[in-house]
Amino acid sequence: MNIYSQINSNKLKTWVIISLFIAFITTVVYVYGKSLGYGLSYAGIALIISGVMSFISYYYSDKIILGMSGAKLIKKSDNPELFRVVENLCIGAGLPMPKIYVIDDSAPNAFATGRDPKHAIVCVTTGILDKLNKTELEGVIAHELSHIKNFDIRVMSVVTILVGLVALLADMFMRSMWYGGSRKSRESNNSQSIFLFIGIILAILSPLIATIIQLAISRKREFLADASGALLTRYPEGLASALAKIAKDKEPLEAANNATAHLYIENPFKGKISGSWFANLFNTHPPIEERIKILRSM
Amino acid sequence: MNINLILIFVIVLLVLFAWFTYNSLATGKVRIKEALSGIDVQLKRRVDLVPNLIQTVKGYAKHEKQLLENVTKARSSLMNASTTQQKASSDNMLSSALKSLIAISESYPDLKASKNFLQLQEELSDIEAKIAYARQFYNTNVGAYNSTLVNFPGSIIGSMFGYKSEDFFETTDAERKNVKVSF
Numbered sequence: 001m002n003i004y005s006q007i008n009s010n011k012l013k014t015w016v017i018i019s020l021f022i023a024f025i026t027t028v029v030y031v032y033g034k035s036l037g038y039g040l041s042y043a044g045i046a047l048i049i050s051g052v053m054s055f056i057s058y059y060y061s062d063k064i065i066l067g068m069s070g071a072k073l074i075k076k077s078d079n080p081e082l083f084r085v086v087e088n089l090c091i092g093a094g095l096p097m098p099k100i101y102v103i104d105d106s107a108p109n110a111f112a113t114g115r116d117p118k119h120a121i122v123c124v125t126t127g128i129l130d131k132l133n134k135t136e137l138e139g140v141i142a143h144e145l146s147h148i149k150n151f152d153i154r155v156m157s158v159v160t161i162l163v164g165l166v167a168l169l170a171d172m173f174m175r176s177m178w179y180g181g182s183r184k185s186r187e188s189n190n191s192q193s194i195f196l197f198i199g200i201i202l203a204i205l206s207p208l209i210a211t212i213i214q215l216a217i218s219r220k221r222e223f224l225a226d227a228s229g230a231l232l233t234r235y236p237e238g239l240a241s242a243l244a245k246i247a248k249d250k251e252p253l254e255a256a257n258n259a260t261a262h263l264y265i266e267n268p269f270k271g272k273i274s275g276s277w278f279a280n281l282f283n284t285h286p287p288i289e290e291r292i293k294i295l296r297s298m
Numbered sequence: 299m300n301i302n303l304i305l306i307f308v309i310v311l312l313v314l315f316a317w318f319t320y321n322s323l324a325t326g327k328v329r330i331k332e333a334l335s336g337i338d339v340q341l342k343r344r345v346d347l348v349p350n351l352i353q354t355v356k357g358y359a360k361h362e363k364q365l366l367e368n369v370t371k372a373r374s375s376l377m378n379a380s381t382t383q384q385k386a387s388s389d390n391m392l393s394s395a396l397k398s399l400i401a402i403s404e405s406y407p408d409l410k411a412s413k414n415f416l417q418l419q420e421e422l423s424d425i426e427a428k429i430a431y432a433r434q435f436y437n438t439n440v441g442a443y444n445s446t447l448v449n450f451p452g453s454i455i456g457s458m459f460g461y462k463s464e465d466f467f468e469t470t471d472a473e474r475k476n477v478k479v480s481f
Contacts, residue, residue, distance in 0.1 A: 084424055091336060092431035094329075094439075234434070 013217075014155050018054045021162040021210075025050040025169065028206050032173045035192060035199035050165065057161030058154075062113045062121050065157060065263065069255040071101035071123045078102075082129065085141055086122060092232050093145050098122045107253040108132065108246050111263040112144040113157050120148040125253065132242050139239030143229035143265055150228065152221040156263055159214050166210040170203040218262035219286050226291055230298055240295040247288045319446075319455045326443030330464055333436035334382065337467060340429045341376060341389060347425065348373045348396075351418050355399060358409035362402055368395040386467050389429070396422065433467045440464045 029045075057064075076083045082100065090097050098112070098120035108128035114120035122144050132140065147153050177200075230236035246266045256268035267285045285291075352366055372392035379385040400419060403410045444463045446452040455461075 084427075088427050088431045091340070091428050092434050094333065094336070094435050 011151055011154070014151070014158055017155065017159060017217075018058070018162070021166075022050045022054060024206070024210075025162075025166060028166070028169060028202055031195055031199050031202055032169070035195035035197075036173075036176060053165050054158070054162065057158050058115060061157035061161050062115065062119065062153075065113050065160060065260055066101060066121065066123065068260055069103055069123070071103045071255075074100055074102050079129070081134075082124070082137070085134070085138055086145075089138065089142050089145055089232060093142075093149055095120070095145060095149055098145075098148060100124075102126060102129075103253075103255050105253055105255055106130070107251040107268065108249050109253050109256070109264045109266060109268050110140050110144055111260075111265065112147045112153050113263060114148065114153050115157065116151065116154060117148050120153060122148075125255075127249070127251070128246070131245060131249065135233075135235060135238040136242035136245065138233050139229065139235070139237075139242045140265055142232040143225050143239055146225040146228040146232065147221065150221070150224060152225065155217060156221065159217060160260060160263065163207075163210045163214045167207040170207050173199060173203045214262060222285055222291065223294070226295060227298075230295060236295040236298040240292045243288055243292050243295070247292075315451065316455055319451050320459065322446055323443070323452060323456055323459075323461050326439065326446060327461070327464075329439045330436065330443055333432070333439045334467075337385070337429065337432040337436055340425055340432050341385065344392065344422070344425045344429070345373055345377055347418065347421060348392075351396075351399070351422070354412065354414050354418060355403075355409065358412065358415075359402060359406045362399075365395070365399050365402060369399055371395075382465050382467060393426070436467050440466050 029050075074082075079100075079102075086100060087097060095117050098114070098117075099122070101121055101123040103109075103123060103125045105125045106127040107125060108131045110122070110124040110128055112120060112122050122141065124140075128137070128140065147156075177196075226239060229239055233239070243266065253264070253268035256264060261268055262285070266288060348369060352369060355362070355366065369392070372388060372395045376385065376388040376392050379388045400422070403415065403419075409415055447456045447461060447463050
């Protein structure tokens, strides 16, 4: 598959993911509504809400994500060197210039977001600017620009918001069980208790399932972005040594949370390394050693 | 009846195949043109910068007539270049002429220390990097287009509609040797 068909498949994937999520959320809310004794109308409302949320996530996900991570927009005069690196690589990739944001955090990391190359954002931490040299920084920026060019940013940003929504709904359901208990309803207690049972299971499982889907998508995109980033700089060693430096740095990024972790160039939590398949299921990123090994063999 | 149906199906399939190939060639051509205009933007920036640079150098190093002339010559040949090949070779000429112009600043401490000169030098190396990336993007597009054109079925569709392979933005060895700058 060449890079252009990758882009097309990514655009298609966004729509598939959005529709699947709408269906998923509607089902989940239907079950929640049933089990709490609300009527069918709640499923309809859920459908509308998730539709609106998907719309919002498509157009505003970048702003939400930037707000969550406390990033600040910078001008060319603030960091001409960084701007030059981005400008040059954009010319090489044939992309319009993205907006550049900086997070004031000494942990080295970076991410890209937006809905298409014309509305793209590259965000770096002050830590990555301090700790990497120019060729390493070029490697990192090329990786992020590849995410933009491949439309990964659209897929991942939309997924971020929708996964967050599922988690929120499950949370709301559990809370309303504690506080509201089961409302008086005309339905028989028997069918309600079945729905209550399914509802609890769904509330536990749905954020988990949503997360596993999100992470599986995320890991695939990282390898592709590494490869096309290396193609852009023609110097895989730059990104490889940048990744090695980032991996060595044990400081976690405070601005990152569970919803945004997969956006970054490398897992911002610096969690323990574990080899079991179950732990790997929950990794936002492929193992960094593997990424470096592949880059160095290019 | 059945055979007719199969025949129609095969013809439709062939037409669709030809259509897609034709489209990918046409798109490739547009991408190449776009990439070339990307190079032109950067070349123009450099061409615009040169008079400024010459003025600055003249102020400190009047005797380097030959060098300054080389730069001016390369600049005007780049401005008049029309084909990709011409652009590539005169760009190379300008690059090396500028390189030697920058190099003589070593023997003129006042020039080297001049704030104006330093700024121009920085801008020049920035443009140089940008030209390199713009070239790379152009060549990537040309490579993709050319490989569609030599592979089946692009080779057939291409020759049917008169598509020819495009030149890479680079100079031939003979042209490279022509660029000699004396100090």
